[in-house]
Amino acid sequence: MKLDGLDRAIIGVLVEDARATYAEIGAHVGLSAPAVKRRVDRLLASGAITGFSARVEPSALGWTTEAYVELFCRGKTSPAEIGVAIARHPEVVSACTVTGEADALLHIRATDVRDVERVIERIAAEPFVVRTKSSIVLSRLIDEKP
Numbered sequence: 001m002k003l004d005g006l007d008r009a010i011i012g013v014l015v016e017d018a019r020a021t022y023a024e025i026g027a028h029v030g031l032s033a034p035a036v037k038r039r040v041d042r043l044l045a046s047g048a049i050t051g052f053s054a055r056v057e058p059s060a061l062g063w064t065t066e067a068y069v070e071l072f073c074r075g076k077t078s079p080a081e082i083g084v085a086i087a088r089h090p091e092v093v094s095a096c097t098v099t100g101e102a103d104a105l106l107h108i109r110a111t112d113v114r115d116v117e118r119v120i121e122r123i124a125a126e127p128f129v130v131r132t133k134s135s136i137v138l139s140r141l142i143d144e145k146p
Contacts, residue, residue, distance in 0.1 A: 001046040006031065010039055011049065018052040063109035067116045069123065070102035070133040077103065077128040085126045091119045102133070 003011070009029040013020055022033035022040070029036070043049040058066070073082065079097045082104050086095045094107040106123070110116045113136065124132050 001048050003048060007039060007043060010036060058109055062111050065110050065112050065116055066137045067108045068135050069106040069108060069120060071104040071106060072130045073103040073128045074130050089119060089123060
């Protein structure tokens with residue numbers, strides 16, 4: 001779907017505050033509330049907006065430690081196979097295939113370093129995993145941007 005300037009402005013307001021009313025969004029972008037609703041409905045129907053969510057401070061959930069883990073797999077392990085196996089570990093908050101020596105990069109959130117270690121041990125036990133290489137996050141310099 002091709003987005004025009006108003007669509008992008010509406011999305012910008014929703015990214016900042018997904019709870020903004022159609023009237024509040026309209027005041028920002030120069031449209032009436034019904035016009036904003038029609039556009040938001042169209043953006044949802046087209047898949048440009050995939051949903052709405054709350055951003056939660058990880059420490060509020062007890063996740064005070066995070067790590068990035070490089071995953072090295074044997075043979076021709078498919079990305080789909082990696083994804084299915086990794087999805088079984090709730091501490092893995094994101095995962096992607098990457099270029100370079102590693103096959104995948106995992107982002108883990110856990111309660112402490114020992115918990116990270118347990119997660120890595122469970123992941124390393126997957127039959128296709130040859131080895132892992134992990135880095136514990138000391139501090140965030142830039143948080144995820146929407």
